[in-house]
Amino acid sequence: MVTHQLPDEILTDYAAGNLPEAFNVVVASHASLCPPVKNRIDDLEDIGGAVLDSIDGIEMSSGSLEATLAKITGAAAMPSPKPQPSVDCSVLPAPLRKYVGGGLADVRWRSIGMGCKQSILASDSDASVRLLYIPAGSEMPDHGHHGMEMTLVLQGAFLDGSERFARGDVEVADEDTNHTPIADVGEDCICLAACAGGLKFNGLLPRIAQPFFRL
Numbered sequence: 001m002v003t004h005q006l007p008d009e010i011l012t013d014y015a016a017g018n019l020p021e022a023f024n025v026v027v028a029s030h031a032s033l034c035p036p037v038k039n040r041i042d043d044l045e046d047i048g049g050a051v052l053d054s055i056d057g058i059e060m061s062s063g064s065l066e067a068t069l070a071k072i073t074g075a076a077a078m079p080s081p082k083p084q085p086s087v088d089c090s091v092l093p094a095p096l097r098k099y100v101g102g103g104l105a106d107v108r109w110r111s112i113g114m115g116c117k118q119s120i121l122a123s124d125s126d127a128s129v130r131l132l133y134i135p136a137g138s139e140m141p142d143h144g145h146h147g148m149e150m151t152l153v154l155q156g157a158f159l160d161g162s163e164r165f166a167r168g169d170v171e172v173a174d175e176d177t178n179h180t181p182i183a184d185v186g187e188d189c190i191c192l193a194a195c196a197g198g199l200k201f202n203g204l205l206p207r208i209a210q211p212f213f214r215l
């Protein structure tokens with residue numbers, strides 16, 4: 001059962017198409033693992049549609065049709081990820097499998113030291129999204145954030161202070177958060193993490209390694 005769900009504020013931004021792609025992937029994957037969140041997104045999209053339907057008679061500027069068609073064509077070429085119910089019990093939810101090009105066995109992991117691995121799925125000037133593999137019982141380097149960070153658990157669990165995040169749970173951190181998440185014992189932890197603006201590591205070694213791992 002998912003105990004840490006994304007707040008309405010973020011779901012509304014997702015439904016309105018206001019989030020960078022990196023965060024869309026996390027929201028869609030979270031919703032695939034958590035039916036109440038998927039239902040909430042459906043409701044928010046219905047509300048957005050009703051608001052648009054209630055607006056009529058707006059005069060269009062010249063060229064707006066061409067601009068709209070160009071946007072639609074662009075959107076068709078790169079569809080944004082949509083929440084879908086998981087059809088099996090594999091680790092990667094459906095929206096994520098499209099990014100990886102298959103299942104967990106198809107992930108192209110790169111070592112980042114101490115037994116941890118990552119696979120960067122998408123990255124642009126706004127934000128990046130990556131899979132992280134953290135051995136059971138391992139501690140993440142102590143860090144803060146330059147922008148929002150969203151971490152969805154796909155396998156195992158991690159502890160942050162007094163809170164425990166398991167499969168389907170999402171932790172949201174921001175500029176005010178400083179933390180040292182620890183993978184729970186028992187099972188290696190696999191997370192999907194999106195981050196805007198990068199991380200602020202407090203230790204020297206992680207700071208030296210940071211540019212190499214694009215963290």
Ligand code: ZN
Nearest residue numbers: 143149173179
């Ligand atoms: Zn963090």
